[in-house]
Amino acid sequence: MATVVLQPAFARRYTAGVTRLEVTALTYQxxxxxxxxxxxxxxxxxxxxxxxxxxxxxxxxxxxxxIEPSSEVFFLPPLEGG
Incomplete structure (x- = not known):
């Protein structure tokens, strides 16, 4: 299964803080x-x-x-200004 890695701030907001997820998907969608x-x-x-x-x-x-089953996928959301 592919591994998805999320930035901690993004993970807190959208995945209850989980930063590493295993998925079976083979396409982005x-x-x-x-x-x-x-x-x-x-x-x-x-x-x-x-x-x-x-x-x-x-x-x-x-x-x-x-996405290959052995892939590691990182989401790179836009940086927030401030």
Whole structure:
């Protein structure tokens, strides 16, 4: 299963603080759907311009990406100013 890694602040807000999640999804959309099933509202949270890193390679168009069962996926939400 692929591993999803979330930044702690993002995880606190959308996954009850869980920063590492195992998923069976093999596409970005399936991954989002799977996490939204577990954590309602997750899909809305990533329905913004967001980059992901799959196995260390950053992708700015996540909908075009596939995920291998051994992949590690990092969500890279935009930085918040302040």
């Amino acid at each position: 399936a991954l989002v759907d799977e996490l939204d099933e577990r954590y309602p509202g997750f899909a809305d949270a990533v329905n913004i311009p967001i980059a992901i890193a799959i196995d260390g390679e950053i992708h700015n168009e996540p909908l075009l990406q596939t």
